[in-house]
Amino acid sequence: MNRSFLAQNPSVLWFLVLLGLFTLVVTVLSEAFGVGFLSTSFVKTLGKTLCLCLIAIAMDVVWGYCGILSLGHFAFFGIGGYAIGMWLMYARTEGIVAESLSNQIIPPTSQELQDAIASQIFGVVGASEFPTLWTFAHSLPLQLLMILLVPGLLALVFGWLAFRSRVTGVYLSILTQAMTLALSLYLFQNDSGLRGNNGLSGLQNIPGAEGVPQSVISIWFLWGSALALGLGYVLFAWVVSGKMGSVIRAIRDDETRVRFLGYHVETYKLFVFTLTAVVAGIAGALYYPQAGIINPAEIAPIASIYLAVWVAIGGRGRLYGAVMGTVVVTLASSWFTGGGAPDVNLGVYTIQWTDWWLVLLGFSFVAVTLFFPQGLGGLVDKLKGAKA
């Protein structure tokens, strides 16, 4: 990544400037560091949206640039969330348990402490021992490593098996969807070791920052998410520029031809699939502490389909398009489903947007696909073209 890369891609600089400005404005308007115009929960919504933008640009690279329509990238997002959630829950419960046991005359042994934490966390699914999955939950650095390693390894193994057998197109999409569905169903079981359908909760409480109000923590996470999105954007813009980008787009358009040019197509796909899975994991790890809770429903196939819808509406093959699509659709979604949009009274029937929003979204998806395949990002290109 050298200077000439940024000079050759002015859109990256523009994006970073806008992202910085956005973060600054939100900070100034927040309750914690500013005038208090934006509520803490809205700041969290914005922070979460930034995380969704991060996974959306990952999706754009794997689908829009490389042509792999993965309908399973939310699995990696969820794994990232679970990985950080395990530490958050463990460390916080440890603090609470240690405090309640400290009143006893005889100080608790470490075994007693462990058992108490375990029954606190797993009582809800009728267990009282730590599953093997939680071996590293006590250690923040190790769990942070898991955020990268688990999605990376899963993507590597899954991708290797799928790409090696030359599974492409719709079959690959179905396979990825099956992967996320299987993972979700597995996690729904109480003995999966991750609290079944209860999921992990209380993730908004950051151990070691008990005295810090949520309004401040929300801004910390906003900054963290903005930083991750900025870095992710630069990374992906770099990957899809230059010769690598050329080869990746060529694989999307005609992978057989790329093979006869001497490129080992499977390795390239695996590289893109794994890299984007790791970034999706990071996005998830930043998202769920802001959401406060993660459960297996989060990684149901529908989530990954939404992801594809954001990227399609935003315009495939443009990183800023993926960001635009995500921002517009998620904010519109929370406006419509949150009761922000007024109901439409047709006399015989009242359109309630909480029910009809999905229909509207479906129609917009169809309309964009049919009439504006360039998506929202295409509008930017048109403006650029009009100016030039």
Next chain:
Amino acid sequence: MSTLLEMSGVSVSFDGFKAINNLSFQIGEPELRAIIGPNGAGKTTFMDIITGKTKPDEGRISWGDKNISLLGMSESQIAREGIGRKFQKPTVFEAQTVRENLAMALKNPRGPFDVLLYKKTRQGAERIEAIAEQTGLADVLTRVAGELSHGQKQWLEIGMLLAQEPRLLLVDEPAAGMTPAEREKTTEMLVNAAKTRAVVVVEHDMEFIRRLKCRVTCLCEGSVLAEGSIDHVTSNPNVIDVYLGR
């Protein structure tokens, strides 16, 4: 002229149909060779086998100075060994510029990390310009390949093959759909390319083949029916029977 590629006793069948039947073939370096034959003679399958797209049921293919076997290698490995292929339908990457198309084909390390960290070099740029000059694409380097005419796309694909610097070039019906002027230019390109490497041209157009002034192999039902100069092959009664017609 030393032998570059030797196929011996190669057979392949699809659902019981013998597409290639005990075929033996060899080509030296440098050499220009034309392959003719009726539809279904196995011309395209022959190329598929050499480039690794189709695995033969039996037979041997040895390649290069060390006589290594091409069987069991993947398409991309075979391409890296120095075998380039041009398809019947021009297949260039239409969404990318002519320069990007050529840059991708340039002979360079093909691993993902090599490509990711690839830096444009002056030699690379000069090589691209030289190839563009050779293939008559110098004025359209910055154009998107999808905007090129049919003939230009064919040349771009030939240019990409030259950029790969292959030792063996397999060309499937290069003259199809070309104007007479374009044909002439294509002939010249192929003859020039064959001065330093082996080139195999599959073509139906006898006039085009005559202009290549090279050895001709006639395939029929998956084996060699006749081989030799164009006059020798075209006067062979079997060839007249199955292919040229009376």
